[in-house]
Amino acid sequence: AQSVTQLGSHVSVSEGALVLLRCNYSSSVPPYLFWYVQYPNQGLQLLLKYTSAATLVKGINGFEAEFKKSETSFHLTKPSAHMSDAAEYFCAVSEFTGNQFYFGTGTSLTVIP
Amino acid sequence: NAGVTQTPKFRILKIGQSMTLQCTQDMNHNYMYWYRQDPGMGLKLIYYSVGAGITDKGEVPNGYNVSRSTTEDFPLRLELAAPSQTSVYFCASRLQETQYFGPGTRLLVL
Numbered sequence: 118a119q120s121v122t123q124l125g126s127h128v129s130v131s132e133g134a135l136v137l138l139r140c141n142y143s144s145s146v147p148p149y150l151f152w153y154v155q156y157p158n159q160g161l162q163l164l165l166k167y168t169s170a171a172t173l174v175k176g177i178n179g180f181e182a183e184f185k186k187s188e189t190s191f192h193l194t195k196p197s198a199h200m201s202d203a204a205e206y207f208c209a210v211s212e213f214t215g216n217q218f219y220f221g222t223g224t225s226l227t228v229i230p
Numbered sequence: 231n232a233g234v235t236q237t238p239k240f241r242i243l244k245i246g247q248s249m250t251l252q253c254t255q256d257m258n259h260n261y262m263y264w265y266r267q268d269p270g271m272g273l274k275l276i277y278y279s280v281g282a283g284i285t286d287k288g289e290v291p292n293g294y295n296v297s298r299s300t301t302e303d304f305p306l307r308l309e310l311a312a313p314s315q316t317s318v319y320f321c322a323s324r325l326q327e328t329q330y331f332g333p334g335t336r337l338l339v340l
Contacts, residue, residue, distance in 0.1 A: 160331035163329070
């Protein structure tokens with residue numbers, strides 16, 4: 118069975134500060150890992166994905182995430198927050214050979230001017 | 231390409247009514263998915279399909295039905311709407327490991 122835990126349902130940062138959104142997963146087999154962003158009243162957009170290549174993955178809008186197998190984590194970071202980063206962020210996991218995706222409960226990011 | 235489109239955008243149903251949420255993709259993807267999103271709960275998989283004529287249950291299939299007669303279309307059917315089905319519904323298609331989401335349908339059951 119697979120599951121995803123996102124620590125912190127709400128995170129607030131000042132504009133220009135570091136963004137750190139936490140994601141831990143459980144999987145009995147090597148996983149694919151994803152971060153999605155959702156702006157108000159829109160669908161989810163893929164930010165970045167880990168598919169067993171480089172453990173440090175770079176995505177769109179300056180975000181990156183590092184896969185740490187020993188910690189079963191895939192935390193999302195951005196060095197400097199921008200007002201446009203305010204959104205809901207979801208971590209997701211699937212198996213290499215699986216058909217299903219499992220999502221975390223989401224983290225709402227607020228950026229304070 | 232329009233990507234994944236969903237209709238309607240918003241609907242109010244009375245308890246016991248039925249409706250079909252439409253989902254169409256123009257990317258020729260074999261895999262398609264239906265999720266529901268409830269506040270604080272993330273996305274839960276309702277049904278998915280690996281190709282035309284093949285569907286399978288996800289985590290929360292009760293109260294829903296799907297069909298997949300073509301590669302492009304993956305409608306979700308609610309036969310007897312219940313207040314517990316008030317949610318935002320997202321359809322997605324998939325190529326390899328990446329999913330592409332539609333804009334969602336907001337459903338209110340009263």
